[in-house]
Every structure is written in C-alpha cells, then in structure tokens.
Amino acid sequence: MLEQTATSLVDMISSGETTAEYVIEQTIKQIEDTSQIHAFLHVNKGAVQQAKEIDRRIKEGRRVGRLAGIPVSIKDNICTKQYPTTCASRMLDGYTPPYDATVIRRLLDEDAIIIGKTNMDEFAMGLSTEFSAYGPTLNPHNPDIVPGGSSGGSAASVATHTSTISLGSDTGGSVRNPASFCGVVGFKPTYGMISRYGLISYANSIEQIGPMAKSISDISLCMSVIAGPDRNDNTTAGLTSVLFTDTHDVAKNPKVGIVRQMASNDNRIQNVLDKAVERLSAHGCTCEEVSLEMVDYSVAAYYTITSTEAASNLARYDNIRYGYNMDHTGYEYHQYITKARAMFGAEVKRRIIAGGFVPSAGYAGRYFLKALKVKSRLTREIDKMFESYDYLISVTVPILPFRMGEKVDDPVSMFLVDMNTVTANLTGKPAISIPYGMVDGLPVGVQMMANTTEDAKLLQFAQILEEGHTQ
Numbered sequence: 349m350l351e352q353t354a355t356s357l358v359d360m361i362s363s364g365e366t367t368a369e370y371v372i373e374q375t376i377k378q379i380e381d382t383s384q385i386h387a388f389l390h391v392n393k394g395a396v397q398q399a400k401e402i403d404r405r406i407k408e409g410r411r412v413g414r415l416a417g418i419p420v421s422i423k424d425n426i427c428t429k430q431y432p433t434t435c436a437s438r439m440l441d442g443y444t445p446p447y448d449a450t451v452i453r454r455l456l457d458e459d460a461i462i463i464g465k466t467n468m469d470e471f472a473m474g475l476s477t478e479f480s481a482y483g484p485t486l487n488p489h490n491p492d493i494v495p496g497g498s499s500g501g502s503a504a505s506v507a508t509h510t511s512t513i514s515l516g517s518d519t520g521g522s523v524r525n526p527a528s529f530c531g532v533v534g535f536k537p538t539y540g541m542i543s544r545y546g547l548i549s550y551a552n553s554i555e556q557i558g559p560m561a562k563s564i565s566d567i568s569l570c571m572s573v574i575a576g577p578d579r580n581d582n583t584t585a586g587l588t589s590v591l592f593t594d595t596h597d598v599a600k601n602p603k604v605g606i607v608r609q610m611a612s613n614d615n616r617i618q619n620v621l622d623k624a625v626e627r628l629s630a631h632g633c634t635c636e637e638v639s640l641e642m643v644d645y646s647v648a649a650y651y652t653i654t655s656t657e658a659a660s661n662l663a664r665y666d667n668i669r670y671g672y673n674m675d676h677t678g679y680e681y682h683q684y685i686t687k688a689r690a691m692f693g694a695e696v697k698r699r700i701i702a703g704g705f706v707p708s709a710g711y712a713g714r715y716f717l718k719a720l721k722v723k724s725r726l727t728r729e730i731d732k733m734f735e736s737y738d739y740l741i742s743v744t745v746p747i748l749p750f751r752m753g754e755k756v757d758d759p760v761s762m763f764l765v766d767m768n769t770v771t772a773n774l775t776g777k778p779a780i781s782i783p784y785g786m787v788d789g790l791p792v793g794v795q796m797m798a799n800t801t802e803d804a805k806l807l808q809f810a811q812i813l814e815e816g817h818t819q
C-alpha cells in the first residue's frame with residue numbers, strides 16, 4: 349500500500365477502499381522499521397488522530413482536500429508551528445517556530461498529513477547529509493553510501509515509503525542531488541514559483557522549495573497545491589499561477605540540447621544519459637550537443653554568492669534572538685556571542701568565514717562582484733540557448749553516490765559534485781531529476797531543464813523519460 353503514488357492513494361482513501369487512518373498507521377510502522385536510515389528528526393505523534401478526522405469527514409460525505417490523508421514529510425528548514433524546526437543545527441535545538449510556512453498552510457488546507465520533519469545538512473549546506481548535527485541519513489540502497497543532500501532525509505523517506513511526497517529546498521541542487529542518489533523524482537521550480545515564506549534562508553536570492561515523489565504526476569499534484577503567488581513573498585509576485593494539472597501544448601518535435609560541460613567522466617553514468625537521449629530521439633525529439641561555456645565557472649560563482657548570503661542570513665543566530673543554552677552568566681558580550689556561534693558545525697563555519705571575506709572592501713571586485721557577473725553571463729547564455737532549444741539535458745550528478753566519510757574533509761571535491769545542478773539555481777530555471785538507471789546497485793538520475801515559467805510543460809515532457817525508466 350505504501351508503494352502507491354499520492355494520486356492513487358487519494359482515490360483509494362476517498363472512495364473508501366482504504367482509510368487515511370490505515371495508511372498513516374502503516375506509515376508510522378514503516379518509519380519505525382526503517383529507523384536505522386535516520387531520515388527523520390521528528391515524527392508527528394498526532395498523525396493517526398489527524399487521519400481519523402479526515403476519515404470521519406469522508407464518512408459524513410463532507411468535502412476533503414486534494415491530498416486528503418497523504419503522508420507528506422518536510423525538510424527541517426521549513427517552518428512548522430506545531431513541530432520543531434531545527435535546520436539540523438544545535439543552534440536551533442528544540443526551536444518551534446511561531447508560524448507555518450506558506451507551503452505548510454497550503455498542504456494542510458488540502459488535508460495532507462505532515463508525517464514528520466526530515467534530516468538535512470546543517471542549514472542546507474552540503475550534499476551528503478553528513479553535516480547534520482544529529483548524525484547522517486543513510487542511503488536506502490546501501491547503508492555505507494550517502495543519500496545525497498542537503499535534503500537527504502526527504503529523499504530517503506520517499507525511497508523507503510515513509511512519506512509519499514516530501515518537500516525539500518534546493519539552493520544549488522539539494523532536491524535534485526538526493527533525489528538522484530536515492531532513486532526518486534525531485535523538482536526545483538522556477539525561482540519565484542513557490543513562496544519561500546517560512547523557508548529558513550540560506551541563499552535567498554536563488555533558492556526554492558521543491559517536491560520529491562515517486563512519480564512526476566505526484567510532483568504536479570503537489571505543485572498544484574503549493575505553487576503560486578503569496579503576498580508574504582514578493583519574489584512570487586510576477587508569476588501568474590501555472591496550471592500544473594492541465595495538459596499543455598508541447599512542441600511537436602522538441603529540440604533538446606545535451607550540455608557538453610555537464611558530461612560525466614564515468615562511462616557507466618554517461619551510458620544512462622545516452623539511453624535517455626535515445627528514448628527522447630525515438631519520441632521525435634531532435635537531440636544535439638550544445639555548449640554552455642559559463643558552466644565551467646558556475647560552481648565557483650555559486651559558492652561565492654551563497655557564502656556571502658549565508659554569512660548575512662546566519663548573523664541572526666547570536667544566541668539572543670535564537671539560540672541554544674542561553675545562560676549568559678559570567679560572560680562578556682563578545683565572549684558570549686563567540687561561545688554561541690562556536691556551536692555551528694565545521695561546514696557552516698567555513699561558509700560564514702568565506703562569506704565574510706569575499707564581499708569585503710578590497711576583495712569584492714575580485715570575488716563577489718565577479719561571481720555576480722558570472723551569474724548574469726550564464727543567464728544570458730542559457731536564455732539564448734532556450735531561443736533555439738526547448739529543453740536541456742544532462743545527468744543530475746556526474747559521479748555515483750559516494751561512500752560515507754569519503755568527502756567530508758575535502759570541501760572542494762564536495763563542491764564539485766554540484767557541477768550540473770547549480771546552473772538552474774543561478775539562472776532561476778526549473779529543473780527536474782528523474783531516476784533513469786542503476787550502476788553498481790546505486791541509482792543514477794537524469795536532469796532536464798526548461799526555460800523560466802515552463803515548469804508545467806517540463807513536468808509533462810519529462811514523463812517520456814519516466815515511462816522509459818529502466819531499473
């Protein structure tokens with residue numbers, strides 16, 4: 349039952365074929381049975397009660413929402429007023445926000461059940477979930493391997509059927525990377541498509557909340573609930589609501605560009621991409637190699653920009669407004685702040701230090717302003733590309749899911765894993781990762797990008813690959 353998609357579970361629950369209570373009970377049991385994966389930081393104890401309430405309304409013939417009874421898990425950097433929200437950081441240990449994020453309100457309005465909060469890299473900085481202050485999440489396909497990140501708990505929970513849909517956040521690949529490593533679908537929408545109100549900021553100029561699920565139609569269903577303008581987030585203002593459940597006109601013979609700079613050195617991974625390209629060609633797409641020169645500079649620009657924003661966003665964690673162990677007796681002001689900020693993990697500290705330096709007087713021209721130039725040139729380049737091509741394709745991650753501990757002490761090799769994902773963030777484009785094969789028993793995902801606001805079209809088009817998905 350838990351292997352069902354949200355689309356069919358909703359039908360089964362509302363038609364009386366099963367009950368929300370049963371689905372949620374089974375889910376909680378599955379969370380207990382897979383607890384060694386450590387996908388969750390917090391499990392909702394009231395979920396069964398909430399499910400019973402939905403069943404009661406169905407029995408009484410009252411209207412229920414489009415996600416009635418569906419177990420949805422939420423990355424722990426999205427604010428939930430009934431459950432703790434820690435960003436997997438000691439700094440927010442035990443913190444429960446005073447309000448719900450817009451996406452949470454929209455899910456609850458459609459009667460989704462928030463089943464729990466998922467593990468992540470501290471403050472979403474990382475791509476292996478090893479930087480969680482509460483211990484790593486394991487890859488459900490192999491416990492010695494990382495699940496990807498930073499939304500590793502979310503991807504692992506969808507892969508282990510402990511949630512049918514999960515919300516992650518994607519600043520530089522954090523939805524798509526773990527989706528690829530765990531073998532599920534992950535979607536990073538156009539910047540501004542989903543409200544960030546209640547998403548704890550890391551690099552707010554480029555990040556988006558994004559759904560993960562077992563099927564593309566579940567992603568569309570979720571988008572139809574959470575996307576759209578929100579007066580609490582002005583970056584959503586310019587985009588009219590895209591109709592995610594409608595059928596869209598897709599080009600008859602779409603042109604797909606295979607991005608040369610995103611090729612993998614690993615032939616086994618390239619083979620997965622080749623198969624995807626073959627399938628698209630068999631469906632009448634014209635697929636040809638294209639070159640996006642600025643991609644070579646994208647990772648450097650990405651880390652320069654995101655560290656700068658992170659240093660600024662994380663300045664609020666001073667152990668006065670937010671904090672941990674707030675006993676200040678015997679401390680001078682500066683000592684007290686230092687003691688508190690020493691609580692951040694090594695990766696977060698690195699970002700804060702780098703982010704203080706790169707935009708500073710005398711260096712900004714060499715680093716921060718240069719990174720902004722790369723961002724705008726990359727955007728111009730990709731916009732031009734989308735004048736001639738409908739979609740761009742690559743593998744989601746150029747390497748296989750790696751071993752726990754392999755990269756934790758080598759930040760630069762870790763950063764390079766983001767090579768194929770950061771472009772969509774820097775340019776604001778929608779991008780999806782679809783599981784498309786297995787190499788050595790580990791999943792490999794294929795990424796497709798489309799032009800700004802073409803999210804629904806992209807989701808529809810990507811179904812060609814989903815249908816051809818070979819395990």
Ligand code: GLN
Pocket residue numbers: 472473474475497498517518519520521522523550654766
């Ligand atoms: N790995 C990238 C980083 O550490 C992406 C993280 C994300 O998308 N939140 O910044």
